[in-house]
Amino acid sequence: MTSTTETRHNPAKDGELALEARDLGFQWASSQPMLRFPDVVIPRGEHLFLQGASGSGKSTLLSLLSGMQVPHSGSVRILGSELQRLGSGARDRFRADHIGVIFQQFNLVPYLSALANVTLPCRLSRVRLEQTRPDPDSAAKELLGLLAIPEDHWHRKVTRLSIGQQQRIAAARALMGSPGIILADEPTSALDSDNRDRFLDLLLGLADDRGASVVFVSHDRSLSRHFHHLVHLGGES
């Protein structure tokens, strides 16, 4: 795999890193080639754009960074914790506590309201619940307001909302309880370019307010200007 990494900032001192992934290699099956990834180093509060052609391994890299998959080689350290040192249950808890994920298809719970989807992380993580004290509902409503979801939509099932609104609800859910890292996998692919830029400005602004680092995946390199760091995956060699 040929890959490039660009950075517009000097790396922070160790201990101030949101994320550090070194020498990562992963193989989905023994019949498939080993995917090898460039090192990823993000100082706390800075944001990284992950770009590459279809099949280059962007989603695979996100699944390694989130601890959903375990690498065959190399290491992932998030907010100072080495993921491989955690057992699978502890890794799941760490993800629920410290990582907000925005999926390509949003993965909202279809039978829940917008508000109930946003408060979900607080039901899965005591750490995220503590961060929204005294009242998770108020914290969720504040996020929904900041993300321009009209108040009369908050109690509607998410399936009755537009794609752009569902995407912003997925962003609110990821930001809820101020996790240190947000991983976003192509959440803008259904939007036109104006709405894509507007969404990114909102997401990065809210992440900045909360001190979170965002790793954002997209095919569209024009979005990279919003980010401190760029990693380009070049595909299988």
Ligand SMILES: Nc1ncnc2c1ncn2[C@@H]1O[C@H](COP(=O)(O)OP(=O)(O)OP(=O)(O)O)[C@@H](O)[C@H]1O
């Ligand atoms: N669950 C899986 N099982 C087996 N192989 C997989 C799986 N997921 C991805 N792959 C393979 O791993 C390689 C990288 O796929 P990945 O989905 O990470 O790429 P991507 O850059 O995110 O692609 P896209 O932009 O199309 O979403 C591809 O060859 C793909 O076929």
